[in-house]
Amino acid sequence: MNKIYIISGPAGVGKSTTSKKLTEQFENSAYIEGDLINHMVIGGYVPPWESEKLLSLTWVNIADLSINFVQANKNVIIDYVAFPVEVEKFSQKIYTEVKDVEIIYVVLWVDGDELLRRDALRIKEHQMGVRCLELINEFESKGIDNRFVYNTTNLQPSELDKILLNIKENPAFKY
Amino acid sequence: MNKIYIISGPAGVGKSTTSKKLTEQFENSAYIEGDLINHMVIGGYVPPWESEKLLSLTWVNIADLSINFVQANKNVIIDYVAFPVEVEKFSQKIYTEVKDVEIIYVVLWVDGDELLRRDALRIKEHQMGVRCLELINEFESKGIDNRFVYNTTNLQPSELDKILLNIKENPAFKY
Numbered sequence: 418m419n420k421i422y423i424i425s426g427p428a429g430v431g432k433s434t435t436s437k438k439l440t441e442q443f444e445n446s447a448y449i450e451g452d453l454i455n456h457m458v459i460g461g462y463v464p465p466w467e468s469e470k471l472l473s474l475t476w477v478n479i480a481d482l483s484i485n486f487v488q489a490n491k492n493v494i495i496d497y498v499a500f501p502v503e504v505e506k507f508s509q510k511i512y513t514e515v516k517d518v519e520i521i522y523v524v525l526w527v528d529g530d531e532l533l534r535r536d537a538l539r540i541k542e543h544q545m546g547v548r549c550l551e552l553i554n555e556f557e558s559k560g561i562d563n564r565f566v567y568n569t570t571n572l573q574p575s576e577l578d579k580i581l582l583n584i585k586e587n588p589a590f591k592y
Numbered sequence: 593m594n595k596i597y598i599i600s601g602p603a604g605v606g607k608s609t610t611s612k613k614l615t616e617q618f619e620n621s622a623y624i625e626g627d628l629i630n631h632m633v634i635g636g637y638v639p640p641w642e643s644e645k646l647l648s649l650t651w652v653n654i655a656d657l658s659i660n661f662v663q664a665n666k667n668v669i670i671d672y673v674a675f676p677v678e679v680e681k682f683s684q685k686i687y688t689e690v691k692d693v694e695i696i697y698v699v700l701w702v703d704g705d706e707l708l709r710r711d712a713l714r715i716k717e718h719q720m721g722v723r724c725l726e727l728i729n730e731f732e733s734k735g736i737d738n739r740f741v742y743n744t745t746n747l748q749p750s751e752l753d754k755i756l757l758n759i760k761e762n763p764a765f766k767y
Binding site for chain 2: 437440441442443444445446447448449453457458459460461470474477478481482485486489491492
C-alpha cells in the first residue's frame with residue numbers, strides 16, 4: 418500500500434533534509450515541497466499566514482498532486498508546515514478519492530533552546546533568529562495531538578537514519 | 593475570462609524569461625514550471641523523453657494545478673516543452689472540467705544559427721551547445737501548426753514587452 422507522509426513542524430527542525438532523504442528511500446516516490454506550490458502564485462501573492470484562501474488553494478493543489486502520484490503507484494512525501502486543521506481536511510479529500518492509501522503525519526520537533534543553537538550554526542543568510550520560536554508557539558497554540566509530535570532534540574544529525582526508520586515504522590504517526 | 597498560456601518551444605528560446613515576465617503582468621496569476629513538476633518524482637525518475645507514462649503524469653499534474661488556479665480566478669502561465677499531442681490532451685481535460693477559460697499556445701522559436709549564437713553568450717555551465725538543435729528538430733518533426741509558432745529570431749531581448757503584447761493579443765495563438 419502506498420503512503421503519504423506529511424512531514425510538518427516549525428521552521429528549522431529539519432523538515433527538508435528529513436523529507437528529501439525519506440523520499441530517496443523508496444523505489445517509487447514523489448516529493449512535494451509545500452512552499453514551492455504556494456509560490457506558484459505570483460500576481461496577487463499573499464503569505465499563507467495572511468490569507469486563508471491562498472492557504473486552502475495550496476492544500477487543494479497538494480492534495481490533487483498527491484492523488485495523482487498515489488494513483489501512479491508512488492509514495493508521496495509532503496514537506497510543509499501543516500497544522501492539524503489542514504491535515505484533517507486534506508485527509509478527508511484523500512480518503513474520499515483514493516482507496517488503499519495510508520496517511521502518516523509527523524510534526525518534527527526541537528526544543529526552543531536547541532533550535533536557536535542550531536540556527537546560530539547556519540550561514541548568516543539562512544539564520545532566522547528568534548523567528549524560529551514563533552512557529553513553535555503557533556504549533557503549541559493549535560493543540561497538536563502529542564502522538565504526532567516527534568521530538569528530535571537529543572538526536573544528532575548523524576542519527577537521521579534512526580529518525581527515518583521511526584517515521585516509517587512507528588504506528589503512532591498513522592493518521 | 594481567465595486564460596491559460598502554454599509557453600513552449602525548444603530549449604534556449606527564452607521560455608522561462610518570457611513566462612515569468614508574462615506572469616508578473618497579471619493582477620492574479622500563477623506560474624507553473626513544467627520541469628519542476630516533472631522533477632517531483634524522485635524514486636523511479638526517468639527523463640520525460642524516455643517515459644511516456646511519466647510525461648503523461650506530469651501533464652495530468654499540470655492540468656489539475658491549472659484547473660485549481662483558474663477556479664481561484666487566476667491566469668495561468670505554463671512554462672514547458674509542450675508538443676501538439678500533449679497540448680491537445682491537456683486542452684480536452686481543461687475544457688471538460690472548466691467553463692469560461694481560454695487556452696493560448698505559443699511555440700517560441702529562434703532559428704538554429706541564432707540559438708547557437710545566444711547559447712555561446714551564456715556562462716559555460718549553462719551552455720548547451722549543439723543539444724539546442726535537437727529540440728528544434730523534434731518540434732519540426734512533430735508538425736506544429738505554423739500559426740502557433742512565434743519566431744523571435746530578429747527581436748532583441750530589449751523587445752520583450754513587444755513579445756509579451758503579441759502573445760496576449762494575437763488571435764492566432766488561441767487554441
